Amino acid sequence: MATRAAVAAPRVLRRFFCTNSASSSPSFPFIPPPPTGAAPAPTRPTAEPNTNLFVSGLSKRTTTEKLREEFSKFGVVTHARVVTDRVSGYSKGFGFVQYSTIEEAQKGIEGMDGKFLDGWVIFAEYARPRPPPGQFVNNNTTQYGRQLS
DNA sequence: GGTGAGCGG
Numbered sequence: 001m002a003t004r005a006a007v008a009a010p011r012v013l014r015r016f017f018c019t020n021s022a023s024s025s026p027s028f029p030f031i032p033p034p035p036t037g038a039a040p041a042p043t044r045p046t047a048e049p050n051t052n053l054f055v056s057g058l059s060k061r062t063t064t065e066k067l068r069e070e071f072s073k074f075g076v077v078t079h080a081r082v083v084t085d086r087v088s089g090y091s092k093g094f095g096f097v098q099y100s101t102i103e104e105a106q107k108g109i110e111g112m113d114g115k116f117l118d119g120w121v122i123f124a125e126y127a128r129p130r131p132p133p134g135q136f137v138n139n140n141t142t143q144y145g146r147q148l149s
Numbered sequence: 150g151g152t153g154a155g156c157g158g
Contacts, residue, residue: 047156054156083157093153120153128156 047126051078051105054127056094058082059118064095066118071097074111075104096127 047054055067068080082095099105105126113124 056155057153060151060153081157086158088151090151092155092157093151094155094157096157130157 047128049102049106049126050129051099051102052127053097053099053105053108053124054094055097055112055122055124057117057120057122058091058093058095059120060091060093062091062095062118062120067095067097070117071099071108071112071124074108076100077108097124 053071055071058067062082064080064082067082068077071077071080076099077097078100079098080095083092084090085092097108099108109124109126112122115122
C-alpha cells in the first residue's frame with residue numbers, strides 16, 4: 001500500500017504554506033501589497049515633530065559652529081552638533097540641531113531644508129527619538145543592549 | 150583619503 005506515502009507527502013508541503021496556521025496574516029509569506037495605498041513609507045516615515053532636528057547632506061567642511069550659526073537665524077539653537085568620526089575625526093556629513101521650542105524647530109526646517117550650505121544641499125527634518133540610556137548600559141554593550149563581544 | 154545615504158556624544 002503506497003497510499004500512506006502519498007498522503008504523507010502533501011502533509012509536509014502543507015507545513016510550507018501554513019507555517020503558523022492562520023489568525024495572523026491571511027496571505028502567504030510573500031510580499032503583501034498595500035491595499036489602501038495611502039502612505040508608501042518605504043523606510044523613512046519622517047519622525048514626529050520635536051525640538052531635535054536631523055540635518056543631512058552637510059559638507060565635509062561644515063562644522064558645528066557653522067551649523068549652529070546657520071540654524072540660529074530661525075530660532076534659538078540650544079544644541080548643535082556635527083557628527084564626526086571618533087577615530088579619523090572627519091565629518092560624517094550630517095548633524096543634529098536642537099531648538100528651544102518645536103515652533104522654532106519647524107521654522108528651522110522650513111528655512112534650512114533644501115538650502116545650500118558650503119556648496120551642498122542640506123536636508124533638515126525632525127530627528128528620531130533616541131533610545132533612553134538604560135541602567136545597564138556599559139562599555140561592552142551598545143545602547144540597544146547588544147553584546148559587542 | 151574623504152566616497153554622499155543616513156540618525157549621534
